[in-house]
Amino acid sequence: MLAFPQPRHLPCPNCGQSVPREQEQAHVCDDERRLDYTLVQLRAEVAALDDQLAAWLESPQGKFAAWLAERGRRSGDGERGGEAAGGAARDDDPPPSRD
Amino acid sequence: MSEQNKRISGRILEEVFGGGRMETADELIAADGIGHDPALPEPVRGPQGVKEAAGGYRAGFPDLTLRVETQVAEGDWVCTRWTAVGTNSGEFWGMAPTGKQTTVTGITIDRIADGRIVESWTNWDSLGLMQQLGIVPAAMPA
Numbered sequence: 378m379l380a381f382p383q384p385r386h387l388p389c390p391n392c393g394q395s396v397p398r399e400q401e402q403a404h405v406c407d408d409e410r411r412l413d414y415t416l417v418q419l420r421a422e423v424a425a426l427d428d429q430l431a432a433w434l435e436s437p438q439g440k441f442a443a444w445l446a447e448r449g450r451r452s453g454d455g456e457r458g459g460e461a462a463g464g465a466a467r468d469d470d471p472p473p474s475r476d
Numbered sequence: 477m478s479e480q481n482k483r484i485s486g487r488i489l490e491e492v493f494g495g496g497r498m499e500t501a502d503e504l505i506a507a508d509g510i511g512h513d514p515a516l517p518e519p520v521r522g523p524q525g526v527k528e529a530a531g532g533y534r535a536g537f538p539d540l541t542l543r544v545e546t547q548v549a550e551g552d553w554v555c556t557r558w559t560a561v562g563t564n565s566g567e568f569w570g571m572a573p574t575g576k577q578t579t580v581t582g583i584t585i586d587r588i589a590d591g592r593i594v595e596s597w598t599n600w601d602s603l604g605l606m607q608q609l610g611i612v613p614a615a616m617p618a
Contacts, residue, residue, distance in 0.1 A: 384604040384614060388576035395561060395577040395608070417565070417575030 393417075478549035484593060485554040485586045486544045493530045494542030494560070501526040504592055511596040520596075536568025537578070545581075554586045560600070564609060571611070578608040 386395045392406035393414035416423065433439040484504050491500040501523040511520035513529065520529045534540050540562035548555045563577045582600025586593045606612040 381615065382603055382607075384601075384607045386579035386604075386608060387614060388578065388608055393563070393574075393576045395579040397579075414575045417573065 478554075480591075481552070481554045481586075481588045482547045482549050482556075484588055484591065485556050485584065486547065488526070488586075488593060489542045489544060489556060489558055489584065492526060493533060494540060496530070496534055498527045498530065501530070506589070506592040506594045509592065509594050509596070511593075511598065513598045513600075515600065515602045533562075533568075536566045536573070537562030537564055538566055539563050552587050552589060554588060556584045556586070558582055558584065568609075571609070574609050576609055578605055580605050580608075 383398070386397055387401070388394060389396050389404055389406060391414070392411035394404070394406070394410055396404045434443060487500055488504055491497040505523040505526050507522055509522055509526075511526060511529070513520065516529060520526055540560060542558050542560045544556055544558050546557040559579065559581050561577065561579050564574045566573050580601045581604075582598060584596060584598040587595040603612065607614040
């Protein structure tokens with residue numbers, strides 16, 4: 378009885394490389410290839426990132442985060458969001474409005 | 477003559493389809509040449525037709541390479557068995573790229589006259605390609 382045709386090669390589900398069926402178990406993914414393949418699978422999300430980031434930056438939370446980061450940059454202490462080491466935080470600009 | 481004809485057939489596969497060197501089609505395909513490939517909707521006509529066919533495959537698989545495995549020649553005829561490997565990083569058959577690398581085999585029979593291919597028949601494992609791209613199941617469901 379004839380069996381359904383099977384391809385002799387199949388792409389690895391993790392890295393996409395074409396692998397002979399008999400070498401499936403022994404196959405080891407190349408890290409860079411696996412990364413490239415993952416990015417292809419996520420391309421819609423990557424493309425949407427810019428739009429999503431822009432939308433979030435327009436939100437109250439996003440505006441506050443941007444203001445806080447800028448204040449931290451000006452005070453030279455980006456990690457703590459503006460609190461200068463050993464002293465009171467500088468506060469040159471008012472926080473963004475809630476609009 | 478046989479060796480020369482084999483080289484002509486091999487160069488179209490390796491250089492045009494497998495390397496994107498379209499100028500080789502101008503050199504080796506007869507102006508009224510015709511190619512038959514069941515995977516294509518219409519016969520391939522002349523050097524321009526070969527370029528368009530190769531361009532279509534290479535658009536879907538930009539790193540496509542073809543390796544000639546075996547050739548048999550007799551008189552004006554050459555039969556070539558080949559293996560093609562490529563990564564589906566471009567749109568192909570109307571589908572978005574999958575990023576998957578595929579390996580398919582095929583056989584091409586060419587008739588050659590005056591140093592050019594005048595007629596060609598190609599059959600290749602299109603089912604295997606669709607299975608590797610995930611369009612068709614690789615195993616029959618139970």
